[in-house]
Amino acid sequence: AQSVTQLDSHVSVSEGTPVLLRCNYSSSYSPSLFWYVQHPNKGLQLLLKYTSAATLVKGINGFEAEFKKSETSFHLTKPSAHMSDAAEYFCVVSGRGGYNKLIFGAGTRLAVHP
Amino acid sequence: ETGVTQTPRHLVMGMTNKKSLKCEQHLGHNAMYWYKQSAKKPLELMFVYSLEERVENNSVPSRFSPECPNSSHLFLHLHTLQPEDSALYLCASSQTGTQDETQYFGPGTRLLVL
Secondary structure (H helix, E strand, C coil), X not given: XXXXXXXXXXXXXXXXXXXXXXXXXXXXXXXXXXXXXXXXXCCEEEEEEECCCCCEEECHHHCEEEEXXXXXXXXXXXXXXXXXXXXXXXXXXXXXXXCCCXXXXXXXXXXXXX | CCCEEEECCEEEECCCCEEEEEEXXXXXXXXXXXXXXXXXXXXXXXXXXXXXXXXXXXXXXXXXXEEEEECCEEEEEEEXXXXXXXXXXXXXXXXXXXXXXXXXXXXXXXXXXX
């Protein structure tokens, strides 16, 4: 069965410092992996996705994530945080099924301080 | 309109009311989803429609009734709800039968049951 664990429920950084949001996954086959972001009172927006091509994936707003099969990790990073990055971030793994089943992590709330 | 739209954005209803949530996707996708997002809980998949057929119903109470009249529209009919049903209801769509498993989300309907 597929599962995903976000290792931190809250992360707090200062503006201009690096961001690291950690995600581990479990899958019995080669999954697709996604990061979504949710700003307050908004829906989920796709940040980036890994689909078995390059292991370093670049997304929108300067975010990137690296797929590491040996560590079963897909951590999200950004070199320099902006105030507008404050939001909730979800790591997601694809599941099995006749449709595009997604399994969501519990989320990491990112706070950015001036 | 582009992407996935949802109406209304906010809804307050009493426990004896009947209301409907509407979702429309403008992406040409063939699958649509309803999710429930409650405070401090992971995102819960409620219903999935693929090619206008319901393919998943995750033990959702019968007071929630989905309807998918065509591949672009999805409704969630609500009746005799409970206060614990207050949540953000998110709609998503995707294209099944391809390598791309990405789901695209609407902005959500914030529901408050009094």
